[in-house]
Amino acid sequence: MKASAKSVATPQGKVSAKKPKTATPESRLAMVRRARRINRELAEIYPYAHPELDFRNPFELLVATVLSAQTTDLRVNQTTPALFAAYPTPEDMAAADPEDLEELIRPTGFFRAKSRSLLGLSQALRDNFGGEVPGRIEDLVTLPGVGRKTANVVLGNAFGVPGITVDTHFGRLVRRWKWTEQEDPEKVEAEICAIFPKSEWTMLSHRVVFHGRRICHARKPACGACPIAPLCPAYGEGEIDPEKAKKLLKYEKGGQPGQRLSPPPGYPGLPAPPLGGAPAPS
Ligand code: SF4
Numbered sequence: 001m002k003a004s005a006k007s008v009a010t011p012q013g014k015v016s017a018k019k020p021k022t023a024t025p026e027s028r029l030a031m032v033r034r035a036r037r038i039n040r041e042l043a044e045i046y047p048y049a050h051p052e053l054d055f056r057n058p059f060e061l062l063v064a065t066v067l068s069a070q071t072t073d074l075r076v077n078q079t080t081p082a083l084f085a086a087y088p089t090p091e092d093m094a095a096a097d098p099e100d101l102e103e104l105i106r107p108t109g110f111f112r113a114k115s116r117s118l119l120g121l122s123q124a125l126r127d128n129f130g131g132e133v134p135g136r137i138e139d140l141v142t143l144p145g146v147g148r149k150t151a152n153v154v155l156g157n158a159f160g161v162p163g164i165t166v167d168t169h170f171g172r173l174v175r176r177w178k179w180t181e182q183e184d185p186e187k188v189e190a191e192i193c194a195i196f197p198k199s200e201w202t203m204l205s206h207r208v209v210f211h212g213r214r215i216c217h218a219r220k221p222a223c224g225a226c227p228i229a230p231l232c233p234a235y236g237e238g239e240i241d242p243e244k245a246k247k248l249l250k251y252e253k254g255g256q257p258g259q260r261l262s263p264p265p266g267y268p269g270l271p272a273p274p275l276g277g278a279p280a281p282s
Contacts, residue, residue, distance in 0.1 A: 026178070026233075031178065031179065031195075032195050034177075034231055035177065035179050035195050035196070036195070036196065037231055038177060038228050038231050038232075039196065039200060039204050039207065041227060041228050041231070042204075042207035042208065042210070042211055042228070043203070043207060045207075045211070045227055045228075046206075046207050046210040046211070048264075048266050048267050048268060049203060049206035049207045049209075049210045050206055050260075050263070050264050050267070051153065051157045051206060052073040052077075052209070052213075052258070052259040052260055053065060053068060053073050053076060053077060053153075053259075053260070054077045054080060054081075054260050054261055054262050055080075055157075055158070056084075057158070058132075058133035058135075058154060058158035058159065059089065059090055059125070059133050060080065060084055061153065061154050061157060061158045062121070062133050062140075062143075062146070062150070062154050062158075063080070063083070063084075063093070063118060063121075064076050064077070064080050065149075065150045065153045065154060066114060066117050066118060066121070066145045066146065066150060067079065067080070067105060067108045067114055067118075068108075069110065069114070070109055070110055071108045071109050072259070073259040073260075074259045074272050075107055075108055076108055077259060077260055077261050077272060078107065078261065078272070078273075078274055078275035079104070079105060079107045079108050079275065081261070081274070082104055083104045083105060086100070086104060087101075087122075089131065090121075090122040090125035090126050090131050090133075091122075091126050091131055092122075093118060093119070093122035094119065094122035094123040094125070094126045096119065096122075098115055098116075098119060101115045101118060101119065102115045105118070107275060113145075114145070116144070116145075117144050117145025117146075118145070120143070120144030120145065121143040121144050121145055121146060124142070124143050124144065125143070128142075133154065133158070135155065135159040135161065137151045137152070137155060137161075140154060140155070148185075148186060148189070149165055149166060149167065149185060151163075152164065152165045152189075153165050156201070156202035156205065157202065162198045162199060162200075162201040162202050163201055163202060163205070164189045164192050164193055164201045164202075164204065164205050165205040165209075166185040166186075166188045166189050166192075167209065168218075169208065169209045169212030169213060170188075170205060170208050170209055170212070171183070171185060171188055172212060172216075172218060173208050173211060173212050173216055174188060174192055174208065176216065176221075176232065176233070176234035176237070177231075177232060177233065177234070178233050178234075179191070179192060179195060180192060192204075211228075213250060213259075214249060214250050214251045214252075215227075215248075215249060215251070216238075217238070217248065217250075220238050220239060220248050221234070221237055221238030221239070221248075222238060222239060222245040222246070222248035222249050223235050223236060223237065223238040223239060223240050223245060224238075224239055224240040224241050224242040224243075224244065224245030224246075225242060225245035225246045225248070225249055226245070252267070252268055252269025252270070253268055253269065255269075255270070256269065256270070257269060257270040257271060257272045257273065258270065258271065258272055259272055260272055261273075261274060
């Protein structure tokens with residue numbers, strides 16, 4: 001699809017839909033400046049960006065992040081209220097009957113493997129860490145089912161330690177933006193960390209994921225309604241007609257529910273519906 005030079009309507013107003021000139025290869029310096037500008041724009045578009053898993057303490061975030069493999073944050077959030085009511089602490093979960101635990105987490109898929117991870121990590125927390133989630137990456141990755149991605153989510157959001165979380169949305173968008181060509185999440189993490197100051201890492205991760213869920217979708221990115229289109233080398237990979245693009249938006253300010261049943265204060269959208277509950281009104 002070809003880019004047009006006219007303005008497009010976006011959730012934030014009108015932006016120029018001009019495709020950036022790509023005749024000469026972009027220097028590293030220019031890419032870094034463009035990347036930081038995208039981050040600043042995303043901060044304005046999503047000032048309320050936040051982790052989209054519901055949690056009240058580090059243990060709940062750790063468990064929710066393990067459950068989020070191969071499923072949506074929404075499905076995890078719909079599953080964890082009953083799980084945490086039954087097993088509020090690592091000690092409680094470590095003593096769970098495996099079949100009961102499997103049944104509670106069944107909606108998140110891969111429930112046998114996830115149940116083994118949860119039992120293993122709860123037992124390790126109980127036996128090795130005094131029932132507390134450790135706040136260091138080298139300790140977190142020793143827990144069953146916990147890799148760097150999970151550890152970074154927990155450190156960034158429950159302990160305030162800066163970290164980049166490379167999930168499917170993050171990897172897709174940063175490759176579209178030509179911030180990296182790497183596919184391996186650890187290499188992506190290292191390259192993106194080198195572009196931004198540490199203080200930006202955690203919020204950048206949330207903003208990018210917010211943009212991936214709402215506008216820059218995997219199959220049909222809504223380019224014609226994208227506020228950062230002028231900064232995006234992939235403009236035109238998706239729908240560029242502003243009216244058609246607008247229909248592709250999954251945007252809380254457009255009245256759509258978010259992923260969290262208990263969104264943080266200041267979130268401008270609707271809470272997600274509980275499991276089996278009626279969808280939130282639009
Ligand atoms: S929606 Fe289109 S223009 Fe916007 S970031 Fe994604 S690919 Fe780029």
